Amino acid sequence: MSDKDFGNNDDLSLPKATVQKIISEILAQIPHDGSPATGREGEMTFTRPARDMLISCSLEFLRMLSSESNEISERESKKTISVEHVEQALTDLGFGSYIEGCRGVVGEWQEVQKKRIGRGEKMRNFGGFDKMGEDELRKMQEALLGEARGRMEGGGAGGQEAQ
Amino acid sequence: MSEEHENPESSYRPSSPDLSGFTNANAPPPRLARIPSYNVPDPNFPPGYSFSPRGSYDASPFFSPSTATPSTSYFGSRPQPPSQFSQQSPYSPQAFRTPSLPGQIPVQHSPPFQSRALGQPTYNNPPPPEYQQPSSRSPFSQTLNQPYLPPFPAQVTQYGDMPRTRRQQAAEAQQDPDFLVDASPKHAVQPKAESAQPVQPPMPAVPTDLTAGIDVRTKFPVARIKRIMQADEDVGKVAQATPTAVAKALELFMIALVTKGATEARANNSKRVTAQHLKAALMNDGQFDFLNEICENIPDESSKKGRAKSEAKSEDSDEEIKPKGKGKSGRKRKADTDDESD
Numbered sequence: 001m002s003d004k005d006f007g008n009n010d011d012l013s014l015p016k017a018t019v020q021k022i023i024s025e026i027l028a029q030i031p032h033d034g035s036p037a038t039g040r041e042g043e044m045t046f047t048r049p050a051r052d053m054l055i056s057c058s059l060e061f062l063r064m065l066s067s068e069s070n071e072i073s074e075r076e077s078k079k080t081i082s083v084e085h086v087e088q089a090l091t092d093l094g095f096g097s098y099i100e101g102c103r104g105v106v107g108e109w110q111e112v113q114k115k116r117i118g119r120g121e122k123m124r125n126f127g128g129f130d131k132m133g134e135d136e137l138r139k140m141q142e143a144l145l146g147e148a149r150g151r152m153e154g155g156g157a158g159g160q161e162a163q
Numbered sequence: 164m165s166e167e168h169e170n171p172e173s174s175y176r177p178s179s180p181d182l183s184g185f186t187n188a189n190a191p192p193p194r195l196a197r198i199p200s201y202n203v204p205d206p207n208f209p210p211g212y213s214f215s216p217r218g219s220y221d222a223s224p225f226f227s228p229s230t231a232t233p234s235t236s237y238f239g240s241r242p243q244p245p246s247q248f249s250q251q252s253p254y255s256p257q258a259f260r261t262p263s264l265p266g267q268i269p270v271q272h273s274p275p276f277q278s279r280a281l282g283q284p285t286y287n288n289p290p291p292p293e294y295q296q297p298s299s300r301s302p303f304s305q306t307l308n309q310p311y312l313p314p315f316p317a318q319v320t321q322y323g324d325m326p327r328t329r330r331q332q333a334a335e336a337q338q339d340p341d342f343l344v345d346a347s348p349k350h351a352v353q354p355k356a357e358s359a360q361p362v363q364p365p366m367p368a369v370p371t372d373l374t375a376g377i378d379v380r381t382k383f384p385v386a387r388i389k390r391i392m393q394a395d396e397d398v399g400k401v402a403q404a405t406p407t408a409v410a411k412a413l414e415l416f417m418i419a420l421v422t423k424g425a426t427e428a429r430a431n432n433s434k435r436v437t438a439q440h441l442k443a444a445l446m447n448d449g450q451f452d453f454l455n456e457i458c459e460n461i462p463d464e465s466s467k468k469g470r471a472k473s474e475a476k477s478e479d480s481d482e483e484i485k486p487k488g489k490g491k492s493g494r495k496r497k498a499d500t501d502d503e504s505d
Contacts, residue, residue, distance in 0.1 A: 026418055045436065
């Protein structure tokens with residue numbers, strides 16, 4: 001990796017606001033034990049150094065996962081890293097428990113893709129005019145254009161008479 | 164070009180007899196109701212045919228008052244006496260010709276029709292065949308008139324669909340927002356079940372609560388993750404679904420780290436999770452060996468209260484801020500680690 005690739009470090013880091021949101025959501029859902037030692041109940045907080053360390057660990061995890069997935073795709077002599085390669089990489093790295101979560105998200109993503117395709121097809125049968133041929137639709141449009149021209153001509157004549 | 168030449172003619176011819184029919188219907192019978200006047204043009208077409216020359220005269224003044232609202236023009240045409248009509252006749256052709264000059268191609272066709280209308284003897288011979296064509300087309304125009312009402316809301320719908328298409332294109336260009344919006348409600352339900360397996364806290368009593376409760380709705384930007392993945396020169400093409408899967412894996416990874424850090428902090432009777440707690444948790448777990456280099460970067464300190472903690476925090480923040488300001492690469496970060504170790 002050359003230095004030029006990391007010229008703008010902000011683009012190659014995780015957004016801190018997103019990380020902070022995720023940390024807050026996780027800490028809010030961790031049950032608080034009213035232990036006698038602590039004596040006080042409430043949400044736990046994450047210090048700024050700990051958050052920065054968490055970001056560094058996440059970036060390291062991301063790079064490790066990417067390089068491992070890339071190696072797996074190269075073994076299979078494929079140029080594109082697919083979800084299967086990522087799942088295999090997770091297994092090799094010892095994070096097999098994450099695979100089900102990833103499959104769930106990918107399933108949702110595929111459903112979203114199908115909806116988009118469906119919308120594209122619906123445009124063809126727009127407004128229930130799918131039964132009418134293209135010629136009839138063209139005639140309707142030209143009739144409307146003719147009517148608009150008639151109104152414009154009438155407007156022009158009226159204007160001149162007013163003068 | 165031939166189609167374009169024919170189409171405007173067909174579109175122009177049916178419109179003019181329709182307007183003349185309206186005028187004939189309105190002039191003789193004084194009817195106040197608009198609905199019956201609209202229905203009248205159907206039976207008046209045969210009388211319109213017999214009154215073809217008068218129809219042309221009526222059509223021309225109809226255009227002139229149409230500058231105002233169409234309803235006003237309808238009312239204006241009714242009370243007009245024949246004397247006023249005769250007075251307006253010389254003005255109407257001039258007014259009609261003048262707009263034809265700047266008019267479009269279909270407007271250019273109207274002048275010859277008007278000239279024929281002016282020449283009565285010449286007009287008498289050709290009127291039956293020419294008028295028969297518009298008469299045959301008049302029912303077609305009526306059929307077109309009927310769908311005129313529904314097409315307007317249809318057009319509105321089309322206009323409404325255009326931004327949808329743009330949104331779809333925008334969504335295709337940027338998969339992140341679309342995926343974020345669509346997936347968030349579903350993801351809210353699934354993570355409760357999915358997070359059960361990835362989270363493996365050491366305490367046996369805790370797993371039930373943690374797995375049931377942890378539900379992260381915030382998503383990482385997929386484009387950013389793809390960029391970070393492709394920052395490695397060895398990485399080539401990435402499938403569209405891959406950054407989504409990696410984002411989910413990263414979320415589960417962070418849940419595990421935060422949970423371990425919180426557990427470690429609680430073991431030390433502290434409500435604030437510090438970098439030291441994270442370090443201790445990660446060093447103890449073999450699953451996170453690859454993070455040892457990052458952990459070594461953080462100094463070890465005993466849990467002291469008061470100024471010692473504040474000094475430690477300030478030092479940690481300073482150390483972490485400097486490398487980010489310099490914008491170094493991963494290798495340089497490792498080099499910095501070596502330097503610090505030396």
